[in-house]
Amino acid sequence: MNRVKFIDRMAQGRVSRRDVMRSAAAFGVGMMMMPTRARAEEQLVVMEWSGYDQPDFFKAYVDKHGAAPAFSIFANEDEALQKVRSGFNADAVHPCTYSVGYFVEAGLTKPIDTARLSHWNDVFEPLKTGVGVVVGGNVVMVPCDWGNSGIAYRTDLVEPDYAANESWAIFTDDRYEGKLSMSDTEGAAEIVGLLLGYDKKKIFEMSDAELEATRPLLEKIVKNSRFLWKDNTEINQALASGEIVAAYAWNETVKSLKEQGVPIKYAQPKEGIFTWLCGMTLLNTGKADEAAAYDFLDAWLSPETGKYMIEAYGYGHSNRKAFEIADPAQISALGITDPVQHLNNGILFEPVETARNQKYIKLWEEVKALKQ
Missing domain, CATH: 3.40.190.10 (Periplasmic binding protein-like II)
Known part of the structure; x- marks a missing residue:
């Protein structure tokens, strides 16, 4: 079993504690990072792009829960979709507007109650109702990065x-x-x-x-x-x-x-x-407490996450307050004076x-x- 498959199976609670202990050294996985079967039943599992599993993207979640979620890294959304369809139990996924509909169509998503998100009111208004954010009259993706x-x-x-x-x-x-x-x-x-x-x-x-x-x-x-x-x-x-x-x-x-x-x-x-807009979608396949999933989504929506996104990666963020606290020089370097207009000027996928x-x-x- 390779390292990625081993971590995925741990996150699903499909590896015994004995196997966890025996295999940890072989794969170089620290025990603080590993969900045991007992912990996996409660631990949030997120399907994510490479590099987006860094705590700076969801610091408020770590501060509240004491640890990061378990992550399953994907190369593209089709890979993530097929994995969930095959029985992988994840609580959330990070798709984009052009792909979230496939998860909805497959019956794998849950509508998002935006009243449970403390930062929702700070999201740029046009992003709240865009194609891919709202599908079938329901908010199915919290817009985060673009x-x-x-x-x-x-x-x-x-x-x-x-x-x-x-x-x-x-x-x-x-x-x-x-x-x-x-x-x-x-x-x-x-x-x-x-x-x-x-x-x-x-x-x-x-x-x-x-x-x-x-x-x-x-x-x-x-x-x-x-x-x-x-x-x-x-x-x-x-x-x-x-x-x-x-x-x-x-x-x-x-x-x-x-x-x-x-x-x-x-x-x-x-x-x-081309321009892209991506965000967080709740899946109905997860086993973690739904409140933890909402905490994770809210952490991604925070202006602090947006500030990090702008300054460290050069991407935009959906929270307008992120642009108020980010380094003005970094914002200028992005060539963005009006985030919404910037999105509208491109060819949105x-x-x-x-x-x-x-x-x-x-x-x-x-x-x-x-x-x-």
Whole structure:
């Protein structure tokens, strides 16, 4: 049993105390971090993105409960969804507006009672009612973090003409073959949709013929990518070393590399930059006290969490008070004067209807196979 599976089984109460004690040393897991079977029945289990299991994101929860929840880390929301569908008992998950509907559709979520959240009144008003936050008339996701999905590029390594003509087309430019990195996501088809001239609504609802038309450029993107990344630390390192000159990236990559002195820029592609909004959703599969789950959601909504998000990661936060207490220089560096307007100016990722989304995924898997 590998370390990740071992921790997941502990969180589910499916490992005996004897096995816990015997295996702890082998996996290097400290007892303070491990839920025994007795503790697992009460411990909150959260499905989370890599890096978001740091206590600074939910300090108020740790202060109240004395310890962090148990975490199950996922690479993408589809992986998390399939894991819960397969019987994994989690209390909360961290999806985005474009994916939370799949959890709702699968009957895995619980409506959120916002009256139980002390920071709800401080959330930017437009975020409280947005698509993905409210589904079927119920709040199913507490909006927390938001940012961009764009192009990070080395200003000293790309061709001189690129800065004057920033575009998603860099991924299809054969001059950069083997020097780029696309995220391992079927959303690459939406990028190609923009390059083909589809509007920002159409790219999330392409017909079979329109989707098939993206295949040639998708194949070129895969060919030109040195690797398809799953964890942004991969591109952070590759951009810093010069192994690649540009990558599909989030704000954190640009912030981190700038602080290291790497000549990096976040493009404003002429076709548009993507924006994402993610948050916390309650699952009906968990075993922990529901009050603990609400404490965790509320901790994520706190202005202190938002301050940390802005200053440490370069992402936005849903609590308007976070922008009042965060370092003004850091906010200025984000290029955000009006958070709501910033979100509106981008191409907000929208949910793709389930059956249609499976076709996006199938196409991407077929195209990826060319690299193997």
